[in-house]
Structure formats: structure tokens, C-alpha cells
Amino acid sequence: MKQSIKKAAVIGSGVMGSGIAAHLANVGIPTILLDIVPNKLTSEEEQKGLTLSDKAIRNKFTNTAVQKLLKQKPAPLTSKSNLALIEAGNLEDDIAKIADCDWVIEVIVENLEIKKQLFEKVDAHRKPGSIISSNTSGISIEAMAEGRSEDFKKNFLGTHFFNPPRYLKLLEVIPTKDTSHEVVSFIKTFGEDVLGKGIVLAKDTPNFIANRIGTYGLLVTVNEMLEGGYSVGEVDSVTGPAIGRPKSATFRTLDVVGLDTFIHVANNVYEKVEGKEQEVFRIPDFMNKMKEKGWLGSKSGQGFFLKKGKEILELNPETLEYDARKKLKTPALEMSKQAKGYSNKMKALVYADDRAGNLIWSILAPVLSYSAELLGEIADDIVAIDQAMKWGFGWDHGPFETWDAIGLEESVLKMKEDGIAVPKWVDEMLANGHRSFYQKDGGTTLFYDNGTYKALEVNPKVVHLKTLKETKGVIKKNSGASLIDLGDDVALLEFQSPNNAIGLDIIQMVNYALEEVDKNYKGLVVGNQGKNFCVGANLAMILMEAQDDNYFEIEMVVKHFQQAMMNIKYSSKPVVAAPFGMTLGGGTEICLPTSQLQASSETYMGLVEVGVGLIPGGGGNKELYMKHLSSMPQGLEFDLQKVANKVFEQIATAKVSTSAAEARDLHLLNNKDQISFNGDHLIHDAKQAVTSLYDAGYTAPVRRKVPVVGETGYATLMLGAHNMQYSGFISEHDLKIAKKLAYVIAGGNVPFGTEVDEQYLLDLEREAFLSLVGEAKSQQRMQHMLVKGKPLRN
Numbered sequence: 118m119k120q121s122i123k124k125a126a127v128i129g130s131g132v133m134g135s136g137i138a139a140h141l142a143n144v145g146i147p148t149i150l151l152d153i154v155p156n157k158l159t160s161e162e163e164q165k166g167l168t169l170s171d172k173a174i175r176n177k178f179t180n181t182a183v184q185k186l187l188k189q190k191p192a193p194l195t196s197k198s199n200l201a202l203i204e205a206g207n208l209e210d211d212i213a214k215i216a217d218c219d220w221v222i223e224v225i226v227e228n229l230e231i232k233k234q235l236f237e238k239v240d241a242h243r244k245p246g247s248i249i250s251s252n253t254s255g256i257s258i259e260a261m262a263e264g265r266s267e268d269f270k271k272n273f274l275g276t277h278f279f280n281p282p283r284y285l286k287l288l289e290v291i292p293t294k295d296t297s298h299e300v301v302s303f304i305k306t307f308g309e310d311v312l313g314k315g316i317v318l319a320k321d322t323p324n325f326i327a328n329r330i331g332t333y334g335l336l337v338t339v340n341e342m343l344e345g346g347y348s349v350g351e352v353d354s355v356t357g358p359a360i361g362r363p364k365s366a367t368f369r370t371l372d373v374v375g376l377d378t379f380i381h382v383a384n385n386v387y388e389k390v391e392g393k394e395q396e397v398f399r400i401p402d403f404m405n406k407m408k409e410k411g412w413l414g415s416k417s418g419q420g421f422f423l424k425k426g427k428e429i430l431e432l433n434p435e436t437l438e439y440d441a442r443k444k445l446k447t448p449a450l451e452m453s454k455q456a457k458g459y460s461n462k463m464k465a466l467v468y469a470d471d472r473a474g475n476l477i478w479s480i481l482a483p484v485l486s487y488s489a490e491l492l493g494e495i496a497d498d499i500v501a502i503d504q505a506m507k508w509g510f511g512w513d514h515g516p517f518e519t520w521d522a523i524g525l526e527e528s529v530l531k532m533k534e535d536g537i538a539v540p541k542w543v544d545e546m547l548a549n550g551h552r553s554f555y556q557k558d559g560g561t562t563l564f565y566d567n568g569t570y571k572a573l574e575v576n577p578k579v580v581h582l583k584t585l586k587e588t589k590g591v592i593k594k595n596s597g598a599s600l601i602d603l604g605d606d607v608a609l610l611e612f613q614s615p616n617n618a619i620g621l622d623i624i625q626m627v628n629y630a631l632e633e634v635d636k637n638y639k640g641l642v643v644g645n646q647g648k649n650f651c652v653g654a655n656l657a658m659i660l661m662e663a664q665d666d667n668y669f670e671i672e673m674v675v676k677h678f679q680q681a682m683m684n685i686k687y688s689s690k691p692v693v694a695a696p697f698g699m700t701l702g703g704g705t706e707i708c709l710p711t712s713q714l715q716a717s718s719e720t721y722m723g724l725v726e727v728g729v730g731l732i733p734g735g736g737g738n739k740e741l742y743m744k745h746l747s748s749m750p751q752g753l754e755f756d757l758q759k760v761a762n763k764v765f766e767q768i769a770t771a772k773v774s775t776s777a778a779e780a781r782d783l784h785l786l787n788n789k790d791q792i793s794f795n796g797d798h799l800i801h802d803a804k805q806a807v808t809s810l811y812d813a814g815y816t817a818p819v820r821r822k823v824p825v826v827g828e829t830g831y832a833t834l835m836l837g838a839h840n841m842q843y844s845g846f847i848s849e850h851d852l853k854i855a856k857k858l859a860y861v862i863a864g865g866n867v868p869f870g871t872e873v874d875e876q877y878l879l880d881l882e883r884e885a886f887l888s889l890v891g892e893a894k895s896q897q898r899m900q901h902m903l904v905k906g907k908p909l910r911n
Contacts, residue, residue: 730895825864
């Protein structure tokens with residue numbers, strides 16, 4: 118029977134359980150959330166006359182958890198409307214409902230006996246063939262399944278999500294000896310394609326892969342800080358982006374995770390290992406004292422760091438008092454910053470004999486050795502370990518990739534000099550002339566595995582543009598963008614300017630790409646694999662030209678930008694944009710006129726130009742207004758003024774979506790646009806969308822006139838803006854921007870309901886944009902954004 122997940126149940130409504138339920142709802146799966154029934158009333162509940170038999174009390178834990186989903190930050194739900202897919206219940210009244218579920222996930226207290234009792238109930242009520250899994254991180258998956266039916270055991274496995282489930286990519290899948298291969302294969306595919314996860318197969322060992330190595334690495338760092346006399350702030354200043362790790366580095370990460378959670382995870386391993394390994398997992402005394410004091414990190418208001426006013430203080434582990442935060446500054450750090458490429462940056466650090474170099478080497482070398490020592494015990498190959506650390510802990514490079522980057526031979530020699538044990542298999546590998554864990558063979562990545570190199574298995578939905586360019590070359594490129602052959606007669610336009618900011622070079626490549634596609638391809642994908650899709654127009658260029666009074670130059674660029682967007686809209690071949698991450702201002706303006714959007718679920722999209730004293734200048738006002746109009750019911754009368762009001766408010770408040778689902782709520786996406794939950798599949802999905810449109814006989818849209826609200830509508834829009842100024846919400850300059858925006862949205866001095874041409878609206882927009890560029894206060898806002906990275910209110 119072909120497996121599918123049409124309905125799920127999550128048992129346990131804590132932060133993790135409710136987060137998993139939210140993520141299932143995000144991908145459209147109806148989910149029942151179950152928890153225990155309270156055994157006593159609060160005094161407040163007694164005063165209300167409630168009893169333990171009332172449904173509101175019996176479902177109290179799950180009802181509370183569901184409501185918390187709306188307030189949590191970062192938001193577990195991609196859209197508040199997804200909450201409707203989560204049904205709250207309890208384990209006494211509603212356990213029979215799991216008979217309708219295709220997947221039941223256990224996320225209860227970490228106690229083997231309690232879990233076994235729960236699984237006995239689950240086994241009695243589940244339907245045959247349904248998948249059952251545990252989200253444990255510390256209890257044996259095999260032990261949980263003892264005594265269960267054969268069908269339960271065959272369909273049972275560990276599925277260890279990372280918190281928060283919406284945002285962290287890693288999903289560790291842990292089969293038992295009885296789990297069927299079909300179930301493992303299904304969960305792997307479902308996890309990648311539907312849940313958008315990076316799947317790693319792990320062994321049934323304490324903390325599995327990522328938490329085992331990650332916790333070890335964090336404790337090695339803590340111990341090195343104490344022994345080497347470093348401060349908390351000094352450690353964090355070098356263990357973040359400087360070595361390819363998240364900005365939260367070491368101690369900020371511990372504050373975010375919560376010290377109580379971290380100690381629990383570390384103790385999981387401490388209780389199950391011995392000797393030198395166990396000593397590393399022993400929690401230092403000062404951390405236990407912090408836990409006793411309730412200094413758990415972000416959730417308790419203080420931990421390794423404490424915010425006092427605008428100042429951030431760091432904990433002194435000896436005195437348990439807070440001091441001014443310190444940073445390490447050494448020659449090695451400076452050399453590393455100047456070096457090109459990850460390998461050179463890391464070599465400049467790890468082999469340097471100064472305080473930064475010594476610290477990095479002392480915390481990195483043991484982790485590399487430990488990762489190699491655990492191969493075979495926690496995972497079958499080095500790829501699983503590398504991927505787990507990248508997807509679970511946000512490392513740019515896994516342990517074995519890092520080892521390659523610093524030079525395997527050179528580092529092994531230094532490890533031996535320093536008395537750091539190197540696993541026998543690594544010595545044998547070097548003795549046999551193998552100098553790296555990974556190799557490239559054309560466009561194929563090979564990894565070292567038990568004496569030989571094997572090709573890395575890659576999901577065909579994962580497209581690497583860098584590899585594609587290396588193997589197939591580039592059709593055409595300039596300083597801002599490249600046109601690439603994606604294969605199957607589809608081309609891709611990739612932005613490559615700093616922050617993918619739009620300038621004349623990108624605009625020129627848009628036009629070239631459309632001409633080339635018109636002649637030789639089925640369609641075009643606009644996408645890239647940078648940090649963000651596009652953060653807008655080249656603000657520095659606009660400001661520089663404005664300060665030189667070169668308005669003719671600015672007008673020319675804006676005109677070209679508007680025309681390029683119209684060329685996209687009326688292209689004879691389908692154009693699909695693939696936005697992700699920050700898609701702001703001009704980035705949104707490029708998306709709006711395309712034939713279709715294939716957006717990553719994590720797309721933060723909006724027209725934000727008012728933040729720099731401007732309004733959208735590349736057709737964004739017109740296109741957003743037309744998107745809103747197209748969402749109106751066909752053939753029925755609607756209130757045109759309400760549409761104009763909504764668009765005006767959205768642009769005037771620089772509203773940015775917190776997900777692609779919310780972008781749809783804001784009409785930045787419409788019903789034909791699609792969402793990819795796996796960011797690694799985004800380019801593939803966009804390419805499929807182009808092919809589908811082409812195969813369905815795509816024709817360019819017919820140019821139509823646009824109804825506007827005109828003079829009376831403009832007056833209505835300005836009434837709202839004036840009220841906001843009188844209430845002190847907006848400044849005088851904000852009001853000036855609002856006037857310009859209202860005039861463009863309203864369509865100028867024409868009667869209500871007049872139908873105007875798109876070019877007319879573009880001309881109004883360009884005129885308003887140019888007049889605002891010339892304003893001193895707008896230029897101050899642009900300057901402030903470029904220097905400080907945040908808006909100025911003036």
C-alpha cells in the first residue's frame with residue numbers, strides 16, 4: 118500500500134510538541150494535539166465554578182499550548198489561519214481519534230516507563246500501517262518498542278526534530294532493527310519533500326548525532342575558557358561567523374537554548390559513557406550554580422549575558438558577577454578577515470600562535486577527533502555527521518569539511534604534537550595516500566568511506582548553481598547578474614551584486630535574458646542561492662547621484678527599471694521568480710509582474726521604500742494594486758476604495774510578510790503562486806513551474822486598463838494620513854511621502870472609477886519617486902540606512 122500522511126496526531130503539548138503540530142499545520146496537515154488531563158483545579162478555576170469534568174479543564178494543557186502558538190517569537194505558524202488545522206484534545210477522551218491518523222508523534226516527558234505506558238495505549242487504538250514515532254533525544258528507541266505488536270514495531274522509529282521545528286532544518290531519523298525499510302524510505306522522502314527538512318539517518322545512541330557532537334563541542338569550549346583564562350564575551354567574539362558558525366556563537370547559543378535544557382541533554386550522555394569522554398560531559402560547577410539561581414538564559418532574563426539598558430554585560434564564571442562585555446582582538450583575527458575563502462580564513466586562525474589562534478585550535482581539534490572517533494557508532498558515514506551539524510547547529514561546514522579546509526595532513530601532525538588522539542582509520546587513510554575526506558570529480562562530490570571514495574547521493578530536486586556554472590558554463594554575465602542554462606530548455610537569471618541590490622547592470626541582464634529566452638528557451642527562472650533573494654535597489658547609487666543633483670541619471674535608471682518589469686510581465690515566454698529570505702523593495706518589484714511565483718516558505722517580502730524616504734519606483738505600487746484587484750471576485754461589484762485603502766496602508770507602513778503564506782495574505786502572492794517548504798528544492802520547483810506553464814500553452818497576458826479611485830479617492834486616503842499625523846504616529850515628512858503615495862495609488866486628478874493605462878500609473882510613480890529623492894530629509898533617511906542599517910524617523 119502506498120503510504121501518505123493525510124492526518125497526524127502529536128502527543129505532548131509542550132513547546133516542542135506544539136511546535137511540531139504547528140509545522141504539520143503549516144504544510145496543510147490536519148493535526149490532533151493531545152496531552153494529559155489536569156488532576157486539580159486552580160483557585161481561579163474553582164471560583165468560576167468549573168469542575169475537573171468540564172471539557173475546558175480536561176483540554177486545558179492543549180488549549181493553552183494552541184493559544185501560545187499565536188504569541189510565540191519566532192512565530193511557529195507561517196500564517197495564523199493555520200491554527201484552524203490543529204484540534205486540541207486529551208489522552209483520556211480523545212485517544213481513540215488516533216485511529217484516523219496516518220502518523221502519531223510522541224513528544225512527552227523523557228521517562229522510559231511513561232513512554233512505554235503511552236505506547237501500549239497507542240498500540241491499542243492506532244490503525245494498522247500507521248507510522249508511530251518518538252521525538253526523544255535521550256532514550257533508546259529500541260527500548261520504547263519492547264512488548265509492542267509486530268505491526269507497531271515495523272512502523273515505529275525515532276524522528277528527532279530540532280527546536281524551533283519551523284525554522285531548524287535537521288530531522289534525525291532513527292530506525293530500530295524492526296523498522297521496515299519502506300517506512301524509513303517514506304519518512305525520508307516525506308520529510309524532505311513535504312516538511313522541507315534535511316534528513317539524516319542516525320543510530321540509536323545517546324543524543325544521536327547533532328546534539329552528541331554539538332554538546333561535546335560546547336563543553337570543550339567552556340572548559341577551554343576556564344583553563345585558558347578567556348572571558349565569555351571573548352569566546353563568543355571568535356566562535357561565531359569568524360569560524361563559520363552562527364552569530365550566536367557559544368554562550369549566546371546556550372542562552373537561547375536555555376541552560377536547563379542544555380544540562381539535561383549533556384547529562385543524557387554523561388550517564389551513558391565513561392572515562393575521558395564522560396569527564397568532558399561533566400557540567401562545570403559554575404553552570405550548576407547558575408541553574409540553581411535560575412539564570413537560564415533568554416527565558417529567565419539573564420544567563421551568560423545580561424542586558425542592562427542598552428549595554429550587554431557578560432558573566433564572570435569565577436565571581437558569578439556581570440562585567441562589561443569583552444572582545445578578542447589579535448593579529449590572527451585580522452589576517453583571517455583579510456584572507457579569501459573559508460580554507461584560508463581558517464588556516465590563518467588555527468595555526469596562529471596568539472590568544473585567538475590558540476583558543477580556536479584548542480576547541481576545534483578535539484571536536485574533529487571526536488567526530489571521527491564516533492563514525493560507525495552514531496552514523497554510517499561522514500556525510501551524515503557533516504549534514505547534521507550544518508542543519509541542526511547552523512555550522513557553515515561540518516566537522517569533516519572543516520578538517521579538509523584546515524588541511525588534513527598538517528592538522529593531524531599538530532594534533533599528535535599536542536597529544537590529541539587521532540582515530541586509527543584517519544591514520545590509515547593518510548597512510549594510503551588519501552589527503553582529504555571529500556573530492557570533486559567534475560560536477561560530482563565524492564566522500565571517503567571505508568578505504569574508498571563514493572559519490573555523494575544528491576536528491577535530483579537539489580540544484581547547486583555554483584556546480585552548474587562550473588560544469589555547463591554561463592550563457593552571459595556582467596557585474597550584476599549571470600544567465601545560466603538550467604537544462605531542459607529553461608534558463609535562470611542569477612543576481613550576484615552585493616546584497617543582490619538592483620542597479621543598471623541587473624536591469625540590462627533582465628532585458629538580455631528575456632530576448633535570449635524568447636528565441637531559444639521555454640522560459641526563465643529568476644533566482645539565486647545567495648543569503649537573500651534581493652534587498653532592493655542600489656540605494657548608495659541613488660543617494661550619490663541625488664547628492665550630485667544628477668536627477669537625469671536617476672530618472673533614466675528608474676525608467677529602465679520600470680520598462681524591464683513591463684518586459685517581464687508581457688514576455689512571450691513564462692517567467693517564474695523564486696524568492697526566499699529577504700525580498701524587499703526592488704526585490705518584491707521584480708517578483709510582482711512575473712507569470713508565477715515559486716516562493717520559499719521562509720520569504721520575507723514587502724515594499725519597504727518609505728523607510729528610506731521614498732515610494733516604490735519600479736512599478737511596485739501599480740503591480741500590488743493590480744494584484745489586489747485580481748483577487749476580487751469576478752463579475753461581482755466590489756468597493757474600489759477599500760482596495761486602494763488596503764494597498765496604500767500596506768505600502769505606507771512598509772508591511773513585510775513573515776512567511777510566504779503571509780505574503781499570500783498580503784496579496785504579494787496570489788492563488789496560482791506556489792510555495793516550496795524545502796529551500797534546497799526551490800530552483801527545481803521554479804523550473805518545473807516554467808515547464809508546466811510552457812507545456813500548458815502559455816501566452817503573454819493581455820494588456821488591460823486599470824480602474825482607479827481618482828480625486829475623491831485621494832481625499833479619502835489623505836484623511837487617514839492626516840489623522841495619523843494628528844495622533845503623533847507619523848512625522849511631517851512621513852505625511853509628505855504619504856501624499857505622494859496616495860496620489861500614485863489614486864491615479865492622480867481623474868474622476869472616481871476612471872480606467873487608466875499602466876504606463877500612465879508608471880509615469881505618476883516615477884515623478885513622485887524623483888521628487889522624493891530630491892528631498893533633504895529623504896536623503897538623510899537613505900544615508901542613515903546605508904550607515905546604520907536601520908530606518909531614521911525624521
